[in-house]
Amino acid sequence: MAATSSSAVSALGSAAVRWTSRCIFALADNRCTWTFVPQRQLSGLTSAGVSGQKVVSTTSFVKRQFSGLRGAAFPGQKVVSTPLFVKSNSRTTMTLAAGVSKFEAVTMAPPDPILGVSEAFRADTSDAKLNLGVGAYRTEELQPLVLNVVKKAEKKMLESGENKEYLPIEGLAAFNKATAELLLGADSPAIKEGRVATVQGLSGTGSLRLGAAFIQRYFPGAKVLISSPTWGNHKNIFNDAGVPWSEYRYFEPKTVGLDFEGMMADIKDAPSGSFILLHGCAHNPTGIDPTPEQWEKIADLIEEKGHMAFFDVAYQGFASGSLDQDADSVRLFVKRGLEILVAQSYSKNLGLYAERIGAINAVVHSSDVAVRVKSQLKRLARPMYSNPPVHGAKIVANVVGDAALFDEWRAEMEMMAGRIKTVRQRLYDDLSTKDKSGKDWSFVLKQIGMFSFTGLNRAQSDNMSDKWHVYMTKDGRISLAGLSLAKCSYLADAIIDSYYNVQ
Numbered sequence: 341m342a343a344t345s346s347s348a349v350s351a352l353g354s355a356a357v358r359w360t361s362r363c364i365f366a367l368a369d370n371r372c373t374w375t376f377v378p379q380r381q382l383s384g385l386t387s388a389g390v391s392g393q394k395v396v397s398t399t400s401f402v403k404r405q406f407s408g409l410r411g412a413a414f415p416g417q418k419v420v421s422t423p424l425f426v427k428s429n430s431r432t433t434m435t436l437a438a439g440v441s442k443f444e445a446v447t448m449a450p451p452d453p454i455l456g457v458s459e460a461f462r463a464d465t466s467d468a469k470l471n472l473g474v475g476a477y478r479t480e481e482l483q484p485l486v487l488n489v490v491k492k493a494e495k496k497m498l499e500s501g502e503n504k505e506y507l508p509i510e511g512l513a514a515f516n517k518a519t520a521e522l523l524l525g526a527d528s529p530a531i532k533e534g535r536v537a538t539v540q541g542l543s544g545t546g547s548l549r550l551g552a553a554f555i556q557r558y559f560p561g562a563k564v565l566i567s568s569p570t571w572g573n574h575k576n577i578f579n580d581a582g583v584p585w586s587e588y589r590y591f592e593p594k595t596v597g598l599d600f601e602g603m604m605a606d607i608k609d610a611p612s613g614s615f616i617l618l619h620g621c622a623h624n625p626t627g628i629d630p631t632p633e634q635w636e637k638i639a640d641l642i643e644e645k646g647h648m649a650f651f652d653v654a655y656q657g658f659a660s661g662s663l664d665q666d667a668d669s670v671r672l673f674v675k676r677g678l679e680i681l682v683a684q685s686y687s688k689n690l691g692l693y694a695e696r697i698g699a700i701n702a703v704v705h706s707s708d709v710a711v712r713v714k715s716q717l718k719r720l721a722r723p724m725y726s727n728p729p730v731h732g733a734k735i736v737a738n739v740v741g742d743a744a745l746f747d748e749w750r751a752e753m754e755m756m757a758g759r760i761k762t763v764r765q766r767l768y769d770d771l772s773t774k775d776k777s778g779k780d781w782s783f784v785l786k787q788i789g790m791f792s793f794t795g796l797n798r799a800q801s802d803n804m805s806d807k808w809h810v811y812m813t814k815d816g817r818i819s820l821a822g823l824s825l826a827k828c829s830y831l832a833d834a835i836i837d838s839y840y841n842v843q
Contacts, residue, residue: 453572454813461811469809470827472818475624475790476693477756480824485756487691489749493738502734509718511540511699511728514737519684519699522740523653523667530674534707537714539700539721540728544654544685545573547700551650551681552581553720554700554713555615564615564650565607567591569815571624571652574617588616591626596783596795598628604641612646620651620682621666622659622789625817629788635669639676649673651682658689659789661757663750679704686736688790689753695732756821760790763823767792770832777840790821800838808834 451459457473479485510516516538520531530536541547555562564583566574567590578585588610589602607616618638623629630638642649651670657663673680685698702713721727739745764784771781784792796804796816804810810831812818823831 457811457813460805464809464811466809468830470811470823470831472810472812472820472822472831475688475819475821477688477691477790477821478824480759480826482822482824482827485691487749487752489739489745489752490690490692490735492745492748493735493742496738497731497734504730507540507727507730507733509721509727510538510714512730512733512737514741515540515697515733516699518737518740520701522656522663523670523682523684523701524674524703525664525667525671528671528674530703535704535710537702537704537710537717539714539717540733541683541698541700541721542725542728543687543696543698544652544683545577545698546696546725547683547685547698548574548577548652549581550700550717550721550724551683552578552583553724554681554702554717555650556581556583557720558716559613559615562613562615563611564617565610566617567603567619567623569625570617570619572813574652586610590623591628591793593795596793597786598626598630598634600630600634604637607638607641607647608645610645610647614645614647615650615681616642616647617650617652618669620653620656620669622655622791624654624789625791625813625815626793627787627789627791628793630669632668635672639673639678642673643676643678649678649680651680653682654685655688655789656684657750657753658757661754663689663753674703677705686732690736690739690749692732692735695735696729697732697736760820763820763825763828764792766825766828767820767823767832770829771835774829774832775836790819792818792820794818794835796835796838800842803838803842804834808837810834 454473458471461469461471461473477485519540520536520538521528524531524536528536539550541550552564555564562583564578564585565588566578566585568587569591570587575585588606589599591597592599592602610616619629621629639649641647651673653667653670656666659666670680670682680703682701682703683698684701686695687693687698700717702710702717704710704713739749764787768781768784771784775781783795787793794812794816798814801812801814801816804812808830810818818831
């Protein structure tokens with residue numbers, strides 16, 4: 341039932357009664373008038389609807405239950421329980437009746453498989469607890485880090501007195517230029533020839549979502565192939581965009597490595613013109629990347645089948661410590677003249693998690709096509725979020741556009757990547773020393789980036805949290821960015837116990 345905007349009129353005997361905007365519903369018959377009012381508004385209410393008397397409490401009213409009452413405010417619905425005043429010639433009574441919520445059919449959503457890990461971690465009171473679920477960088481003291489270069493860029497922005505005006509739909513021009521050059525190289529022929537359409541997006545997730553909407557509209561019926569396993573949000577993104585998808589093999593449990601033959605077979609069998617979602621570097625969740633030679637073969641097959649690569653680049657510079665090395669896979673495809681889509685994120689490499697800064701790029705065959713593609717990406721973005729936020733975009737533009745800040749950023753990226761590599765080595769050493777079975781744990785060293793795919797199953801992952809207070813995703817992924825050297829030994833004990841003692 342909806343409250344009236346100003347007043348409601350009901351009949352009380354032969355008199356017209358004007359009720360305040362707090363009135364929800366009035367129903368009259370030849371004997372009395374029923375007026376529905378929220379229970380909390382009983383105390384202190386004054387209105388002609390109760391003969392001008394002030395209602396002090398509910399105790400002066402007689403309760404009566406009305407079963408099956410129907411009225412204009414409940415079209416076709418049975419009233420169960422809503423506060424009700426009754427005014428008759430002899431007495432004023434109050435009873436309870438109620439309408440069924442229009443949202444009754446809404447079910448409870450399942451917890452997010454990644455963010456839900458942090459909720460469980462926060463509820464744990466153990467001093468030994470470890471949160472290795474969310475992919476966010478931590479210091480050796482396991483504290484969040486704001487890069488010094490980000491602080492300097494923000495200080496520069498504050499001192500310049502920049503305003504908070506809306507950005508264009510496509511985002512900040514200086515950011516779009518900087519992000520395309522970081523991805524493809526400042527001397528890229530594709531950039532010089534105007535063949536790159538770049539639109540600022542809401543970090544990697546929003547950029548992927550914009551790309552998915554573009555596929556749905558301009559490549560109707562095309563399928564997207566997603567690696568098995570993959571980042572937990574990829575499937576959600578394409579589902580919500582109405583884009584069909586299937587999986588290609590990627591992880592080989594026996595070797596805890598890449599199933600390259602299975603990957604190639606599935607890409608080959610996909611319908612021609614499919615989109616192949618590829619992780620540009622530091623595959624999430626496995627940390628397993630193709631070799632340069634394997635990337636060449638992947639590009640050969642995609643070109644042969646008439647597919648298009650859709651790269652998700654979330655860790656450029658954060659995986660190896662080198663912006664150029666981590667972009668090699670993307671640049672290989674562009675150098676070969678293949679058209680591609682690329683989503684970028686600056687959450688990890690600049691630590692701008694909360695700024696939601698990223699981009700969607702389309703590298704195409706001509707500048708004319710690039711202009712048209714960009715116009716349609718903007719058209720899709722407009723009803724989604726109108727235009728993107730400015731703060732993170734200006735940070736990126738200021739860092740990349742200032743030679744001194746850019747060099748400092750690269751040094752800080754190398755520091756973060758280096759700490760993760762050191763933790764990875766220590767974990768391997770502790771696993772190898774503590775495990776007397778002779779099991780080969782070298783896959784830990786072969787993986788790259790902030791994650792390690794342990795090979796633990798769901799039951800073993802549950803044991804990690806239930807017994808050891810180590811929180812991770814249920815597919816066996818751990819974030820080494822959330823691990824310190826001091827905790828490596830404890831984590832190794834937890835992994836060994838879970839691996840051998842839980843099936």
